[in-house]
Amino acid sequence: xxxxxxxxxxxxxxxxxxxxxxxxxxxxxxxxxxxxxxxxxxxxxxxxxxxxxxxxxxxxxxxxxxxxxxxxxxxxxxxxxxxxxxxxxxxxxxxxxxxxxxxxxxxxxxxx
Amino acid sequence: xxxxxxxxxxxxxxxxxxxxxxxxxxxxxxxxxxxxxxxxxxxxxxxxxxxxxxxxxxxxxxxxxxxxxxxxxxxxxxxxxxxxxxxxxxxxxxxxxxxxxxxxxxxxxxxxxx
Numbered sequence: 001x002x003x004x005x006x007x008x009x010x011x012x013x014x015x016x017x018x019x020x021x022x023x024x025x026x027x028x029x030x031x032x033x034x035x036x037x038x039x040x041x042x043x044x045x046x047x048x049x050x051x052x053x054x055x056x057x058x059x060x061x062x063x064x065x066x067x068x069x070x071x072x073x074x075x076x077x078x079x080x081x082x083x084x085x086x087x088x089x090x091x092x093x094x095x096x097x098x099x100x101x102x103x104x105x106x107x108x109x110x111x112x
Numbered sequence: 113x114x115x116x117x118x119x120x121x122x123x124x125x126x127x128x129x130x131x132x133x134x135x136x137x138x139x140x141x142x143x144x145x146x147x148x149x150x151x152x153x154x155x156x157x158x159x160x161x162x163x164x165x166x167x168x169x170x171x172x173x174x175x176x177x178x179x180x181x182x183x184x185x186x187x188x189x190x191x192x193x194x195x196x197x198x199x200x201x202x203x204x205x206x207x208x209x210x211x212x213x214x215x216x217x218x219x220x221x222x223x224x225x226x
Binding site: 033040045090101102104105 | 149154158217219
């Protein structure tokens with residue numbers, strides 16, 4: 001079975017803090033994705049990566065950056081957290097060419 | 113730009129009965145993929161079923177099946193013999209050949225009554 005794990009299920013941070021959200025997959029997938037999910041807005045793509053050290057902007061990259069130093073790990077970074085970044089963050093991975101994405105359990109982030 | 117629309121914010125079904133969730137999409141591409149994901153209260157997004165647009169045969173996965181109408185750009189999910197564990201938010205999603213992202217609908221909240 002594909003397993004995608006995220007470092008925290010719940011996280012509370014202060015405005016201005018630097019926040020790291022970690023995602024790890026154990027299936028040697030090339031593709032990894034970060035989405036955020038908000039009521040009424042659905043899921044929106046923040047960033048994705050097709051390979052190590054490669055990254056592409058999604059629909060809402062502002063205020064975020066990413067890092068992919070190893071194939072199995074894709075990190076989402078909030079350089080200076082703001083209250084409007086309070087959300088559910090979902091990581092996904094997939095094999096290039098198969099189009100299917102497998103999701104982690106999500107991280108619910110609250111920025112105070 | 114591609115869009116995905118789920119017109120039913122909420123649906124309800126009696127246990128053991130059948131329910132159909134609707135999804136329409138808009139695209140100018142001829143080759144693409146469609147998915148149904150389930151998100152239970154645990155918030156884990158779980159793949160239910162996928163359909164390749166070039167395949168005319170509707171995908172089936174145990175109690176879950178789809179009715180894929182390419183010309184009408186419709187992709188409905190049928191759940192047979194509904195179980196209490198089927199209660200969740202269901203998302204329809206589209207993936208084209210340009211770029212890696214999934215485009216999601218707004219979701220349909222399914223409740224199952226015992």
